[in-house]
Amino acid sequence: METGAHARQLFAPLGPGYDRYGALLSFGQDPRWRRFLVSRVTAGRDDTVLDVATGTAAVAIELVRQKDCTVVGLDQSAEMLAEARRRIALAGLTSRISLVEEDARTLPFADGHFDALTFTYLLRYVDDPAATLKELARVVKPGGTIAGLEFGVPEGPWRGPWELWVRLGLPGAGAVIGNGWHEVGAFLGPSIRDYYRRWPLPRLVEAWRAAGIDDVQFRRLSLGGGVVTWGTKR
Numbered sequence: 001m002e003t004g005a006h007a008r009q010l011f012a013p014l015g016p017g018y019d020r021y022g023a024l025l026s027f028g029q030d031p032r033w034r035r036f037l038v039s040r041v042t043a044g045r046d047d048t049v050l051d052v053a054t055g056t057a058a059v060a061i062e063l064v065r066q067k068d069c070t071v072v073g074l075d076q077s078a079e080m081l082a083e084a085r086r087r088i089a090l091a092g093l094t095s096r097i098s099l100v101e102e103d104a105r106t107l108p109f110a111d112g113h114f115d116a117l118t119f120t121y122l123l124r125y126v127d128d129p130a131a132t133l134k135e136l137a138r139v140v141k142p143g144g145t146i147a148g149l150e151f152g153v154p155e156g157p158w159r160g161p162w163e164l165w166v167r168l169g170l171p172g173a174g175a176v177i178g179n180g181w182h183e184v185g186a187f188l189g190p191s192i193r194d195y196y197r198r199w200p201l202p203r204l205v206e207a208w209r210a211a212g213i214d215d216v217q218f219r220r221l222s223l224g225g226g227v228v229t230w231g232t233k234r
């Protein structure tokens with residue numbers, strides 16, 4: 001199956017319980033990762049940030065809370081966006097966050113349209129991460145921040161426990177939760193491992209630079225289970 005279609009199918013049933021179960025499957029670390037991601041972004045009250053692969057809008061909401069900016073949340077999944085809409089309303093942020101159903105690989109925005117851009121767990125779902133990075137960078141104005149969050153693979157002594165967790169723990173937890181999570185639980189470990197085999201961090205940093213992003217930095221969080229990368233549009 002084409003990767004975009006696979007991602008659409010994978011996320012369709014997850015919307016309503018996504019944040020609760022997502023936190024469970026990352027040992028409660030992913031809200032902390034999102035807070036750190038947003039802390040890397042330079043934006044203020046007059047700025048508009050594009051949050052790509054916004055899912056249930058957790059990063060979009062965090063952006064408004066930390067930066068007081070306006071956010072456009074973009075995702076290709078109607079089901080995830082329906083849940084995002086509910087959460088944004090609950091948070092009282094409908095005037096600050098708008099949502100669009102679009103594909104991150106072909107953004108419907110002019111060059112330099114946004115003051116900054118965030119994305120989460122996106123590049124594993126596209127066939128050509130380098131081309132998608134270029135497309136993301138295209139819509140950010142020069143000097144704007146681009147920041148992304150992805151799962152990581154711990155190195156050294158934590159690699160063994162990580163392998164155990166993604167081979168047994170995650171699929172098991174997914175099976176208990178049900179409702180689409182078994183497939184995600186079984187899919188995540190191989191997807192993350194395969195992604196870093198093809199795109200080790202030094203190669204990824206090169207792809208960020210080739211996309212027109214300077215001062216690229218990354219930080220491994222929670223023993224390497226999460227990786228935040230950020231830089232400035234040239």
Ligand SMILES: C[S@@+](CC[C@H](N)C(=O)[O-])C[C@H]1O[C@@H](n2cnc3c(N)ncnc32)[C@H](O)[C@@H]1O
Nearest residue numbers: 007053054055075076077080103104120121125
């Ligand atoms: C794991 S969720 C992340 C959601 C949220 N940003 C978060 O912090 O948890 C990944 C999201 O990426 C979206 N996605 C995957 N490929 C995409 C693409 N090509 N264009 C737009 N969204 C995409 C999925 O629909 C899903 O909502």
